[in-house]
Amino acid sequence: MIEFRKTGKVAQLHDPRAGFALTGVPSEVRHDPLTGDTSRICHFSFPPRQLPELGALAEGTRANCPFCPERIEQITPRYPESLVPGGRMRRGEALLVPNLFPYDDVSAIVVMSHAHFLPMDALPARVIADALLLARDFICIAQGQLADRQAWGLVTWNYMPPSGASQVHPHLQVIVTDTPGNALRRELAAESDFLARHGVPYPRALLEAERAAGERLVLEESGIAWGAPYSPCGLLGDVQAVFRERATLAELADAEIEAWAAQLARIAAAYARLGLWSFNLTLFPDAAGERSGRHWLTARLLPRLYLHPHLYNSDAAYMQLLLAEKFAMVHPERHAADLRAALPP
Numbered sequence: 001m002i003e004f005r006k007t008g009k010v011a012q013l014h015d016p017r018a019g020f021a022l023t024g025v026p027s028e029v030r031h032d033p034l035t036g037d038t039s040r041i042c043h044f045s046f047p048p049r050q051l052p053e054l055g056a057l058a059e060g061t062r063a064n065c066p067f068c069p070e071r072i073e074q075i076t077p078r079y080p081e082s083l084v085p086g087g088r089m090r091r092g093e094a095l096l097v098p099n100l101f102p103y104d105d106v107s108a109i110v111v112m113s114h115a116h117f118l119p120m121d122a123l124p125a126r127v128i129a130d131a132l133l134l135a136r137d138f139i140c141i142a143q144g145q146l147a148d149r150q151a152w153g154l155v156t157w158n159y160m161p162p163s164g165a166s167q168v169h170p171h172l173q174v175i176v177t178d179t180p181g182n183a184l185r186r187e188l189a190a191e192s193d194f195l196a197r198h199g200v201p202y203p204r205a206l207l208e209a210e211r212a213a214g215e216r217l218v219l220e221e222s223g224i225a226w227g228a229p230y231s232p233c234g235l236l237g238d239v240q241a242v243f244r245e246r247a248t249l250a251e252l253a254d255a256e257i258e259a260w261a262a263q264l265a266r267i268a269a270a271y272a273r274l275g276l277w278s279f280n281l282t283l284f285p286d287a288a289g290e291r292s293g294r295h296w297l298t299a300r301l302l303p304r305l306y307l308h309p310h311l312y313n314s315d316a317a318y319m320q321l322l323l324a325e326k327f328a329m330v331h332p333e334r335h336a337a338d339l340r341a342a343l344p345p
């Protein structure tokens, strides 16, 4: 049912680094086992990555931060009482407020911590869990706003500026929408086709195939499996968590969210040990009330970086943004092995 398909390519050139000897340079095109979308795995050369002075970056942005405790109550908006009694929601250190620049009918921000900066090698599992529990509770309330439409409760996290984050202070975006984005819409359509064709949900078939292959799984605990996707999307790799037989965040019990948060803290620490300091994270849920069983909730983490420590050039360019072609410089099998080796206990 699952086919891991790839095509090898070889470019011929006279290589100045080898006395202009005729050299074949291999690259690879992989096909996503669900959608057939292609991604490339190529060699590239760039200067060694340097960790910036993150303490200085944190200090330099603190004075104007809208999310620090001394400013947040005055600067952030409140919801109408009819949606959120009291206007804002709290859990532990997390505070949920409307997004002042909304993306949709229902668009919120969860400011995760009192701390202005949380280093990636020490993200507190409790802080992540409380933020996600708050997002879940808000989605449950807000999806009633879309009474006559399908509703997807999406949670995303841009951590630190290379990911596109405009604030250092840790925060999630939450939207409840009937328009969940092209990637998720196409994925769900492909999963419906897969279920109709094979009588088995794609995520179940994929997990069994990945267990049999063995080389791309990173961590499997508490009904959640983490692995590097066969068809990668990050320049330096990416990883996804799959929640077994859960389709939406609203279906998760507190203990499941707490288990995932602890795992995410370890995965983030593993990336920090690999020299990375920024990521995008997105939950891919099904619509509320979808009963087909076609989809399992996934969480995808994409490490982001500046390619050059002084140029600050982005790791996303025409290939990803205009050609919609994923592009990697690390094989997922190697990436999974690196993550397993770097994963703290």
Ligand SMILES: [Zn+2]
Pocket (backbone or CB within 6 Å): 062, 065, 066, 067, 068, 069, 115, 116, 117, 169
């Ligand atoms: Zn702050």
